[in-house]
């Protein structure tokens with residue numbers, strides 16, 4: 001080992017300890033066993049092209065981009081990895097599957113399960129799987145993790161142990177829960193997956209309950225999109241050129257032509273809610289989750305471009321929540337605060353179309369209910385996953401999302 005390398009290793013030790021202290025302080029790492037895993041695995045060795053400082057920042061390190069420059073592989077941010085591992089309930093002797101490889105997270109998993117456990121990691125890209133295999137070998141984890149190139153839509157495939165995995169951790173943004181994931185989960189196992197719910201992005205921890213899965217924990221975070229057979233579907237409608245666009249899930253219907261001509265007519269109703277928002281308050285994710293859990297149809301997929309703001313179509317350039325009914329569309333907007341409240345902005349609703357007054361009020365009413373009902377801090381829906389063929393009358397109350405391979409039911413207590 002060269003002197004430089006020794007220096008780098010010593011520097012990395014210091015940064016790693018600092019990172020662990022921060023993760024513990026914030027509650028991302030909650031257990032000694034996970035802290036020990038973070039202490040044991042040299043994160044910088046799994047991000048060789050990043051500086052040691054970048055490797056130990058609490059941020060993702062991008063390792064691969066597609067032809068358009070969008071990230072498609074990364075070493076995920078430490079706080080996300082810590083939370084997902086805590087949510088997974090992984091412990092000594094367990095058998096675990098990681099979907100989406102990189103090496104580092106699999107090494108953490110190997111440290112947690114120990115010599116009596118087993119870790120399988122699958123990645124859809126051959127080069128990612130090969131690099132992860134090399135990095136794991138260089139850092140001494142070759143015997144503890146098996147990396148294979150496969151579409152994780154089908155879980156661990158032939159490498160699934162008898163009785164299933166005690167934990168399945170998906171590290172790419174998934175639109176759906178394919179049957180392989182629930183089918184390969186051990187009776188008391190946990191599936192942790194970044195799941196898209198009507199455009200919101202939730203990491204959910206599921207357990208088996210009867211013939212379906214039920215969420216037992218949640219944190220908010222997005223991942224690089226899943227590819228292969230569990231990639232996102234849906235379609236995007238241009239409502240006013242590309243300045244105002246709405247993305248619909250496969251099971252959502254809208255009268256596209258009627259919505260376009262409603263926006264083109266410029267006949268608009270705006271309702272101000274009296275609900276204020278502080279800049280950097282971080283309340284929007286809970287509002288989005290509240291809206292998609294309590295309003296049907298609803299999606300947090302209305303893209304307003306900077307030009308939409310210039311043209312007066314929206315008060316902000318953002319991806320926000322919208323609802324629609326026939327040829328009527330309503331979506332969130334903001335203006336500088338005119339209320340007596342402490343916020344910098346006031347939330348409002350713009351609506352176009354024949355029933356714009358009714359739909360604007362419906363959405364505004366939901367926003368007020370979120371504010372007055374004490375939901376600003378967080379909204380904690382339960383998400384249940386049923387087989388795709390489950391008839392509606394066998395589902396519990398809640399918002400139903402019918403995906404290609406499952407039916408999800410989102411409900412608030």
Ligand SMILES: C[S@@+](CC[C@H](N)C(=O)[O-])C[C@H]1O[C@@H](n2cnc3c(N)ncnc32)[C@H](O)[C@@H]1O
Nearest residue numbers: 073074075076100102105123124152171227228
């Ligand atoms: C965020 S990275 C994984 C990070 C990794 N778990 C770590 O150590 O931090 C997401 C990975 O998911 C992979 N991926 C995307 N779609 C997939 C699929 N259908 N099956 C398996 N892997 C997939 C990508 O190639 C990418 O390498």
